[in-house]
Amino acid sequence: MATIQDVALLAKVSTATVSRVMRQPETVKDATKERVLEAIKLLDYKPNILARHLRRMETKTIIVVVPDITNPFFSEVFLGIESIAQEQGYQLLLGNTQNDLNREFQYLDLLKQKKADGIILLTARLKKQIIEELAEQFPVVLACEYIEGSRVPTVSIDNVSSAKKMTQHLLRLGHQRIGYLSGPMDIILSRDRLRGFQQCMTEHGLSTESILIQEGDFTYIAGYNLMLKLMALENPPTAVFAGNDEMAIGAIKAIKKHGLNVPKDIAVVGFDGIQLGTIIQPRLTTIVQPMFEMGVQAMKLLLKQLEGEPVSEGTLVLQEKLWIRNSCGSL
Amino acid sequence: MATIQDVALLAKVSTATVSRVMRQPETVKDATKERVLEAIKLLDYKPNILARHLRRMETKTIIVVVPDITNPFFSEVFLGIESIAQEQGYQLLLGNTQNDLNREFQYLDLLKQKKADGIILLTARLKKQIIEELAEQFPVVLACEYIEGSRVPTVSIDNVSSAKKMTQHLLRLGHQRIGYLSGPMDIILSRDRLRGFQQCMTEHGLSTESILIQEGDFTYIAGYNLMLKLMALENPPTAVFAGNDEMAIGAIKAIKKHGLNVPKDIAVVGFDGIQLGTIIQPRLTTIVQPMFEMGVQAMKLLLKQLEGEPVSEGTLVLQEKLWIRNSCGSL
DNA sequence: TTGTAAGCGTTATCAT
DNA sequence: ATGATAACGCTTACAA
Numbered sequence A, B: 001m002a003t004i005q006d007v008a009l010l011a012k013v014s015t016a017t018v019s020r021v022m023r024q025p026e027t028v029k030d031a032t033k034e035r036v037l038e039a040i041k042l043l044d045y046k047p048n049i050l051a052r053h054l055r056r057m058e059t060k061t062i063i064v065v066v067p068d069i070t071n072p073f074f075s076e077v078f079l080g081i082e083s084i085a086q087e088q089g090y091q092l093l094l095g096n097t098q099n100d101l102n103r104e105f106q107y108l109d110l111l112k113q114k115k116a117d118g119i120i121l122l123t124a125r126l127k128k129q130i131i132e133e134l135a136e137q138f139p140v141v142l143a144c145e146y147i148e149g150s151r152v153p154t155v156s157i158d159n160v161s162s163a164k165k166m167t168q169h170l171l172r173l174g175h176q177r178i179g180y181l182s183g184p185m186d187i188i189l190s191r192d193r194l195r196g197f198q199q200c201m202t203e204h205g206l207s208t209e210s211i212l213i214q215e216g217d218f219t220y221i222a223g224y225n226l227m228l229k230l231m232a233l234e235n236p237p238t239a240v241f242a243g244n245d246e247m248a249i250g251a252i253k254a255i256k257k258h259g260l261n262v263p264k265d266i267a268v269v270g271f272d273g274i275q276l277g278t279i280i281q282p283r284l285t286t287i288v289q290p291m292f293e294m295g296v297q298a299m300k301l302l303l304k305q306l307e308g309e310p311v312s313e314g315t316l317v318l319q320e321k322l323w324i325r326n327s328c329g330s331l
Numbered sequence C: 001t002t003g004t005a006a007g008c009g010t011t012a013t014c015a016t
Numbered sequence D: 001a002t003g004a005t006a007a008c009g010c011t012t013a014c015a016a
Helices: A006-012 A015-022 A030-043 A051-054 A072-087 A101-112 A128-137 A159-172 A188-203 A219-233 A245-257 A291-306 B004-011 B015-023 B032-043 B049-056 B070-085 B101-112 B128-137 B159-172 B188-203 B220-231 B245-257 B289-305
Strands: A061-066 A091-096 A118-121 A140-143 A155-156 A178-182 A212-216 A239-242 A267-271 A286-288 A316-318 A321-323 B061-066 B091-096 B120-123 B141-142 B153-158 B178-182 B213-215 B239-241 B267-269 B286-288 B314-317 B320-324
Touching: A006 A015, A006 A030, A015 A030, A030 B188, A051 B049, A061 A072, A061 A101, A061 B004, A061 B015, A072 A091, A072 A291, A091 A101, A091 B070, A101 A118, A101 A128, A118 A291, A128 A140, A140 A291, A155 A159, A155 A291, A155 A321, A159 A188, A159 A239, A159 A267, A178 A188, A178 A245, A188 A321, A212 A219, A219 A239, A219 A245, A245 A267, A267 B101, A291 A316, A291 B101, A321 B032, B004 B015, B004 B032, B015 B032, B061 B070, B061 B101, B070 B091, B091 B101, B101 B128, B101 B159, B120 B289, B128 B141, B141 B289, B153 B159, B153 B289, B159 B188, B159 B267, B159 B320, B178 B220, B178 B245, B213 B220, B220 B239, B220 B245, B220 B320, B239 B245, B245 B267, B289 B314
Parallel strands: A061 A091, A061 A118, A118 A140, A140 A155, A155 A316, A178 A212, A178 A239, A239 A267, B061 B091, B061 B120, B120 B141, B141 B153, B153 B314, B178 B213, B178 B239, B239 B267
Antiparallel strands: A091 B091, A286 A321, B286 B320
């Protein structure tokens, strides 16, 4: 592989000039530039990006840490991140953690070792202190998930109020006995959604029996199994609010399997707005998060940090939408 | 950020020794090693990986080029790749091309610039010659897709015979007028599946009207729209074979929307074996590809190349399965 | 407008 | 068992 030296030799200039031709062509005389370009072509020279990285102390690489890339919610957010990264000449190192805390740590280490210029976390299982310390030294953005009372730049929706909105909708439809399928409780976003649900119930003078609240891990199969549990109760709920769409879809499957009808016998609603919700029967009523846009904004927030701009007030709350379809019974 | 120099100074050793402690600890005397480790801890030293990359001329990074990461087929293959990469200390740079040829080129360039040690292509829109030239200079593996008559190491299933198998199944069920929803024709794998379909029809003395063969882009929405076209025909097919599951699911949706029943009025079968096929009603009959395993084998093939092993006979044909569920009418 | 040369932080070779 | 030192290939003051 040809190096900058080879090019310089062939074009009879210094390596500095070759470098200039590539990075600030306007500062090089046309005739020289042409000679250099010719040499580059002749040798099929490609600058060794590692050397550039070391010299410039930047990698034009961003680490994106995701709990599960097969979840369409996250892959859609990833697309949003990529659209901006692409445009700005950044590459993305994808770190899939499968909810394994160790793996999260590994990616933080990679950042500390300068393998990337910044990191976007779509999962926030790590301790607040760890992330805040990291954010003091490196560009960090949290997206979708967040940390209570932290100043780390974050992009998300308001999960409490969205869950309230959805609960209100179910109450309006006459439901009083509502089951809730929660995501993992060690994630703030799970707790916030549940909190929104409970607050709304309380405000309407309704109690929430703990037996009606089940904790899962946001997967289809968890939704399926937890729903079976709820249906086995003496007095099963007339409606179920799932903390995300995948679990909602699992729940619907379980209800159908049980020979019951959605929404007639049991209404089901979800949270996220993945495409699948529009494909299944009945179509899923859900809270639609602006997935792509969250990715876009997260990357933009990170870019600001990379460019040295202060992001003191960097927390973005995006707007979600209650999308009423058929699985809830009606409008 | 502390450098190896700082550690050396603090531990009163040379940088060489510090480096040894990290990479060949057994060659360093215990007492010295301890001093160094202490210094490392004290300074919270993390080796600058960029310098290591440059010095060693390797990045421990692999580029994975994917046409569409939101397609669960590809994200599942990605998981397989990652499982091995992780275990061997490699990171993955994910390149999503959205079927854009330019983007594919960009990632090849990145490889040439040594941003990664190798590349796995899950999409093969590039010209044969280009990929072969690349493969002569760098570790390259094709997965899922492939190039006709090329010696580039590849992992895939036999698409022709799988499509034949599926067509046979439809014929066994008594269908004679079968529609085919193809993927993009500039992809060999699309052409191979279609070829398998046509060969099987011909062998059974059945003709395939070109009007019954529609080309799409492997997306849900394409399946939906193409199916509407087929249903608008004077003499619509009694069964439809879609080149992948997403299109099959789109087709099912279109048929239902039209007020018809799957499989009673029109049978539908797919190809790939994504989880969604088991969630929808009716459950999708399909060819199940070993997605995760394909990723695993692809990464293993790449590792062999990275380790300098010859991969002359490196083409792997994995076994697929015909999974009969409800959307085809029966067994 | 171009050239010289000093790094960037590691690792590997060769001494000691 | 350890140290000195020369790379790795590029960028960028600074000098000319």
